[in-house]
Amino acid sequence: xxxxxxxxxxxxxxxxxxxxxxxxxxxxxxxxxxxxxxxxxxxxxxxxxxxxxxxxxxxxxxxxxxxxxxxxxxxxxxxxxxxxxxxxxxxxxxxxxxxxxxxxxxxxxxxxxxxxxxxxxxxxxxxxxxxxxxxxxxxxxxxxxxxxxxxxxxxxxxxxxxxxxxxxxxxxxxxxxxxxxxxxxxxxxxxxxxxxxxxxxxxxxxxxxxxxxxxxxxxxxxxxxxxxxxxxxxxxxxxxxxxxxxxxxxxxxxxxxxxxxxxxxxxxxxxxxxx
Amino acid sequence: xxxxxxxxxxxxxxxxxxxxxxxxxxxxxxxxxxxxxxxxxxxxxxxxxxxxxxxxxxxxxxxxxxxxxxxxxxxxxxxxxxxxxxxxxxxxxxxxxxxxxxxxxxxxxxxxxxxxxxxxxxxxxxxxxxxxxxxxxxxxxxxxxxxxxxxxxxxxxxxxxxxxxxxxxxxxxxxxxxxxxxxxxxxxxxxxxxxxxxxxxxxxxxxxxxxxxxxxxxxxxxxxxxxxxxxxxxxxxxxxxxxxxxxxxxxxxxxxxxxxxxxxxxxxxxxxxxx
Numbered sequence: 001x002x003x004x005x006x007x008x009x010x011x012x013x014x015x016x017x018x019x020x021x022x023x024x025x026x027x028x029x030x031x032x033x034x035x036x037x038x039x040x041x042x043x044x045x046x047x048x049x050x051x052x053x054x055x056x057x058x059x060x061x062x063x064x065x066x067x068x069x070x071x072x073x074x075x076x077x078x079x080x081x082x083x084x085x086x087x088x089x090x091x092x093x094x095x096x097x098x099x100x101x102x103x104x105x106x107x108x109x110x111x112x113x114x115x116x117x118x119x120x121x122x123x124x125x126x127x128x129x130x131x132x133x134x135x136x137x138x139x140x141x142x143x144x145x146x147x148x149x150x151x152x153x154x155x156x157x158x159x160x161x162x163x164x165x166x167x168x169x170x171x172x173x174x175x176x177x178x179x180x181x182x183x184x185x186x187x188x189x190x191x192x193x194x195x196x197x198x199x200x201x202x203x204x205x206x207x208x209x210x211x212x213x214x215x216x217x218x219x220x221x222x223x224x225x226x227x228x229x230x231x232x233x234x235x236x237x238x239x240x241x242x243x244x245x246x247x248x249x250x251x252x253x254x255x256x257x258x259x260x261x262x263x264x265x266x267x268x269x270x271x272x273x274x275x
Numbered sequence: 276x277x278x279x280x281x282x283x284x285x286x287x288x289x290x291x292x293x294x295x296x297x298x299x300x301x302x303x304x305x306x307x308x309x310x311x312x313x314x315x316x317x318x319x320x321x322x323x324x325x326x327x328x329x330x331x332x333x334x335x336x337x338x339x340x341x342x343x344x345x346x347x348x349x350x351x352x353x354x355x356x357x358x359x360x361x362x363x364x365x366x367x368x369x370x371x372x373x374x375x376x377x378x379x380x381x382x383x384x385x386x387x388x389x390x391x392x393x394x395x396x397x398x399x400x401x402x403x404x405x406x407x408x409x410x411x412x413x414x415x416x417x418x419x420x421x422x423x424x425x426x427x428x429x430x431x432x433x434x435x436x437x438x439x440x441x442x443x444x445x446x447x448x449x450x451x452x453x454x455x456x457x458x459x460x461x462x463x464x465x466x467x468x469x470x471x472x473x474x475x476x477x478x479x480x481x482x483x484x485x486x487x488x489x490x491x492x493x494x495x496x497x498x499x500x501x502x503x504x505x506x507x508x509x510x511x512x513x514x515x516x517x518x519x520x521x522x523x524x525x526x527x528x529x530x531x532x533x534x535x536x537x538x539x540x541x542x543x544x545x546x547x548x549x550x
Contacts, residue, residue, distance in 0.1 A: 004433070040456065063432060157337050157338060158477070161475070166418070166499040181457075182456075184473075190546075190547070191545060191547050192548070193473065193547050194548075195548075197470040198459075199435070200435050235550075272468050273467070273468050273469075274507075275469070275508050275510075275511050275550060
């Protein structure tokens, strides 16, 4: 089991009630629906359509940081243009997890007055849907991408100047994910450099980026105070949920995490980086 | 001007009095001697011999992290086996900057009762002098190397397990430098993950690793309290001095740093990583 929405929704569910928007094919295993339900994920926005569920496969270099897509089958996502359930439209924290940017914009356009909108993406959309992606970036508060995508988008090898260029495309907050090397946030309070939680065994990093941004948004939506005062901790929570994700295939190890185990790794990461 | 000893000595000189051991050829420019003197570096252990000064050249990939040696000319280092000045032998903090490990061991054997000995290295010695290097590693408190060297030495792609394997070779403290991605310390108090100081313009990272370990040892030798309680801050000071080094060629920008400017970047790095 994988998919950006699944990873992000489960990651966020450790912190907040989640409403999932997405589509699966008739081949989608029943037990996965049960898994969402165990995590109290609202499935009113999940459609099941005739056809095949989205499928992605790829391979990683031995460093587990660089990956190459082998196959992307959109399946039922090909023609998916959801009408959001009414109960979803007033959500204050909106995560547009990685999918075609036109679809992300379509979902966003149905939200009434979101307080904070984040969008994630992947190299595929930079390659085949860049104009849509640039339109989307203008509309979000926070744009999230990985280091190689940031370099591709800005044609700039230097991440700090890439960050500046991405801000010029619209978003007030930009987060560049660097896998095992952590992440950089650029926002109103300047930069924040976060470390990844160090893992002794990385089994499969697929979904780690989705888990990161899901955990981040889940924490952010429930934390008291302003987004600015919570965003750093939100990134650490995101990193921690991502660390659980990397320890197994699919959602196998993420679902075994608990809020208590997450808090433990959060504190550990604080200890590991304090000076 | 470059060379591990030059970079490390100047970096350490911002924190502590430095006694330099090394050799240069008759071609060594007089103005470089003046530079050492301006930094109050004791030159009793610096010999000038007939022949050419050590010379290294290399090229960096566009990411400024991966480099390839083009040329290493040992010159007068080929036959250098120094007898340490008496005034050097009681030094408490000894940095064996990157050079042939047999030479590092030869210097160390003349020290009376050092309190803390660190050794740096480079891929060249892993390739051509591994037995000597393994002998050296056994004798030092702290072994410092970069991530690709750690992978090469341990035949392990995973840095946390590489750290464990390096501890088994002898040293209580191991530091893996990761360039722009910071550094990892593994010691008595477990791990410490440090971030690199983020630079807007990297001109040349040559000597950054030497500056890092020089700054680290310089701070460590003057800070009150135990090595364990100071090592994290020492790594941050090392990172900061290395950041100045990267902003220019050779020692051009390192020498323009001041203790005040170093403290400023130290505080900034604390702000950038706090959560």
